[in-house]
Amino acid sequence: MTIKGKAYIVGAYEHPLRKAPNHSVAQLHAEVAKGALEDAGLTKNDIDGYFCAGDAPGANVWSMANYMNLSKLRHVDSTDMGGCSYLVHVAHAAEAIAAGHCNVALVTLAGRPNSEGSSGTQVRDRGVNLPEAPYEMPHSPVTINLYAMAAIRHMHEYGTTSEQLAWIKVAASHHAQHNPNAMLKNVVTVEEVVNSPMISDPLHRLDCCVVSDGGGAVIVARPEIAKSLKRPKVKIIGTGESTKHQMAGQVDLTYTGAAWTGPRAFEEAGVKPGDIQYASIYDSFTITVLLQIEDLGFCKKGEGGKFVSDGNLISGQGKFPFNTDGGGLCNNHPANRGGMTKIIEAVRQLRGESHPKVQVPDCRLALAHGTGGAIGHRHGSATLIMERE
Amino acid sequence: MATPYQERKMRDPALNPGDEPYFEAAAEGKLLLKKCNDCGEHHHYPRALCPFCWSEKVEWVQAKGSGEIYTYTVTRRGGPVPYCIAYVTLDEGPRMMTNIVDCDLDTIKIGQRVKVTFKKTEGGASVPCFAPA
Numbered sequence: 001m002t003i004k005g006k007a008y009i010v011g012a013y014e015h016p017l018r019k020a021p022n023h024s025v026a027q028l029h030a031e032v033a034k035g036a037l038e039d040a041g042l043t044k045n046d047i048d049g050y051f052c053a054g055d056a057p058g059a060n061v062w063s064m065a066n067y068m069n070l071s072k073l074r075h076v077d078s079t080d081m082g083g084c085s086y087l088v089h090v091a092h093a094a095e096a097i098a099a100g101h102c103n104v105a106l107v108t109l110a111g112r113p114n115s116e117g118s119s120g121t122q123v124r125d126r127g128v129n130l131p132e133a134p135y136e137m138p139h140s141p142v143t144i145n146l147y148a149m150a151a152i153r154h155m156h157e158y159g160t161t162s163e164q165l166a167w168i169k170v171a172a173s174h175h176a177q178h179n180p181n182a183m184l185k186n187v188v189t190v191e192e193v194v195n196s197p198m199i200s201d202p203l204h205r206l207d208c209c210v211v212s213d214g215g216g217a218v219i220v221a222r223p224e225i226a227k228s229l230k231r232p233k234v235k236i237i238g239t240g241e242s243t244k245h246q247m248a249g250q251v252d253l254t255y256t257g258a259a260w261t262g263p264r265a266f267e268e269a270g271v272k273p274g275d276i277q278y279a280s281i282y283d284s285f286t287i288t289v290l291l292q293i294e295d296l297g298f299c300k301k302g303e304g305g306k307f308v309s310d311g312n313l314i315s316g317q318g319k320f321p322f323n324t325d326g327g328g329l330c331n332n333h334p335a336n337r338g339g340m341t342k343i344i345e346a347v348r349q350l351r352g353e354s355h356p357k358v359q360v361p362d363c364r365l366a367l368a369h370g371t372g373g374a375i376g377h378r379h380g381s382a383t384l385i386m387e388r389e
Numbered sequence: 390m391a392t393p394y395q396e397r398k399m400r401d402p403a404l405n406p407g408d409e410p411y412f413e414a415a416a417e418g419k420l421l422l423k424k425c426n427d428c429g430e431h432h433h434y435p436r437a438l439c440p441f442c443w444s445e446k447v448e449w450v451q452a453k454g455s456g457e458i459y460t461y462t463v464t465r466r467g468g469p470v471p472y473c474i475a476y477v478t479l480d481e482g483p484r485m486m487t488n489i490v491d492c493d494l495d496t497i498k499i500g501q502r503v504k505v506t507f508k509k510t511e512g513g514a515s516v517p518c519f520a521p522a
Contacts, residue, residue, distance in 0.1 A: 121467020134402030248440035249483025
């Protein structure tokens with residue numbers, strides 16, 4: 001069975017706030033759910049599938065289903081794959097719809113790491129009973145150094161430079177200048193990126209995403225319902241999900257799980273990387289973007305540095321417009337999880353509703369890809385290919 | 390410019406049942422690995438089942454304690470002192486997460502030969518770190 005053409009994204013909403021000290025996390029989830037429902041033109045009682053991840057209070061569906069009083073649920077899923085959970089949720093929603101288990105699925109993400117003072121240099125407690133923890137936690141793995149180790153290895157093997165990585169931030173900043181909600185709206189230069197403070201070699205402060213509050217939601221529905229609504233039709237045509245880890249000690253940080261999820265999603269969709277007109281690429285750090293672009297097949301392994309340079313990722317200038325909302329690098333990264341906003345900007349592009357300065361002309365085929373966890377030890381990967389009908 | 394290694398507070402390992410021999414050996418200055426008696430592979434971190442063939446016939450073996458740096462980074466902000474986290478490829482094969490210590494952190498390179506040394510956590514446990522050979 002394939003999900004190709006079996007489900008559509010009919011609603012999408014991004015919370016406008018980047019700092020929400022007076023909102024509860026539950027309130028943010030409910031506000032984005034309401035926004036996505038209104039965008040779709042559906043009502044609360046139409047929702048019979050609900051998806052959320054570890055950012056939801058309680059880390060499963062109970063509390064938020066209760067708070068929002070979702071009373072018609074026939075299908076629930078609290079799969080947590082970190083920042084790429086929401087791409088997985090859309091794929092699972094499409095599967096559930098194709099199997100007849102639900103008709104209208106709501107997916108929500110929200111959090112307040114900006115108000116709570118979260119940082120990518122903090123050691124995070126990830127729970128009890130973790131088999132690897134005694135062998136890792138004394139060494140202080142934190143988000144940024146788990147990505148920095150991949151960056152240094154990539155530089156060693158392929159000659160990638162800090163200036164090439166900086167171009168990824170430069171491109172994101174060119175897009176963010178047109179987004180009134182973006183946290184970082186100023187266009188930056190390669191020099192400004194490489195001269196920003198070094199956090200963990202070779203990643204500078206401006207190689208990092210922002211820390212923001214907020215959230216987002218999407219609604220996935222079966223074709224008959226999508227056709228009855230007034231919004232442009234965004235059809236899900238290919239998905240892939242996987243997880244990559246330390247391979248029992250045979251660690252290889254030069255590629256991500258995108259090398260597995262990308263080919264599967266392209267095969268299901270029946271398209272090739274060269275067919276994609278717009279891509280949302282997970283951007284926790286600049287190196288994250290570079291590795292995924294290579295792994296998804298947009299360029300050869302090792303040639304990502306050259307590919308991202310000289311404005312190639314800037315919409316209207318380069319050949320590969322990415323993250324036209326400014327992405328996690330400049331716009332927002334709610335709950336420290338960037339997967340939802342990757343889907344939302346791809347939906348905007350396919351609907352022709354991105355900012356006119358960054359809108360890809362007649363965008364009919366888009367890809368969103370996410371990475372959750374950390375590429376330096378364990379991560380999830382998810383790819384979604386969507387088509388405007 | 391140099392970034393000399395500084396002692397820092399290391400978290401205690403939160404042991405699960407089965408982890409005790411590794412840390413008891415570490416306290417005596419020995420680095421242990423698990424080796425599978427069915428498929429012959431070494432693995433790290435140590436498990437009750439061989440992660441390659443799922444055989445239960447795994448046993449503790451002492452590693453030579455030498456290897457080379459696969460990758461590393463010096464984390465300069467966010468903590469009280471800069472520190473170097475790395476993966477070291479042991480001569481037995483597995484790559485393990487560790488810290489590089491007892492040197493100028495600015496001189497660390499991929500491919501550099503290193504040898505094991507043990508540092509104490511806050512609660513007095515010993516954990517394997519590596520220093521230039």
